[in-house]
Amino acid sequence: MFIEIESNSDVPIYLQLAQQLMEGIVRGELKPGDSLPSVRAFASDLGMNMHTVNKAYHYLEEKELIQIVAKSGVIIQPNGVPKASEEKKQKLEAQLRPFVTEGLVLKLSEEELVVIVRKLVQKIEEGNE
Amino acid sequence: MFIEIESNSDVPIYLQLAQQLMEGIVRGELKPGDSLPSVRAFASDLGMNMHTVNKAYHYLEEKELIQIVAKSGVIIQPNGVPKASEEKKQKLEAQLRPFVTEGLVLKLSEEELVVIVRKLVQKIEEGNE
């Protein structure tokens, strides 16, 4: 599991970390039950602060993707991630809306937008870029 | 053109405003050459600060969707919006990536994600919700 953080990005580094861990889960590099590094060890590895890793972990815990066991460690959700509820799908749709709007205003067609999504799915599942 | 701002949203209100104006452009409610309200009048209408409207306008100007003519007013890009360059498409793809990841980690299939995007295109073009 290779983590790359862009310190110049406008995306907070705790979110970059969380997102890359999510991609690891999608790819199966991180399997249910796998343990993640301690906040101190991970922070040291990545050259960031303990609290920043902690924030990423809690972000993933809120999404029920990992389990944080106090004074013990952090593991990937052992039972696997349940499929998105209708509510979560709607939240995702709402979050997606501004970007679809941006595409449309830049004269991209529905098909072009679909192609972008399909390409992204491939990239994420294969671990490209 | 109806604008609705959610003050409880985690999306900054200047962005909410800019996004809804973009949807207006997509729908053709705002046509090239149309003028937008002055920052003061709009702010008064929407119950927000002049500077917040100003920020939304400059956000849209950076995207070349409107033209701000100092001491005169603001108009929708008169020549229409040029189609997205390859660079802009890639930027959009990068912005979309975390949300596609989120969908995949919640066990949504590629097809389900595509359906969400198609639904969104319809909603935005028809002005639903």
Place this chain on the structure above:
DNA sequence: TGTTTGCTCTACTATGTATAGAACAAATGT
């Protein structure tokens, strides 16, 4: 000529991000 326009300036508050160091109590490893 008086009003409206976007622009600029300072100012203040609130929130989020990131880092830093310290201490705590429970789980873990030996």
Place this chain on the structure above:
DNA sequence: ACATTTGTTCTATACATAGTAGAGCAAACA
């Protein structure tokens, strides 16, 4: 049993963004 490691909690600092507020400017407009 003991020392280490664990996530948690606390205080602190620094910086950026968001939002509001009020004032003044010079040019465009009617």
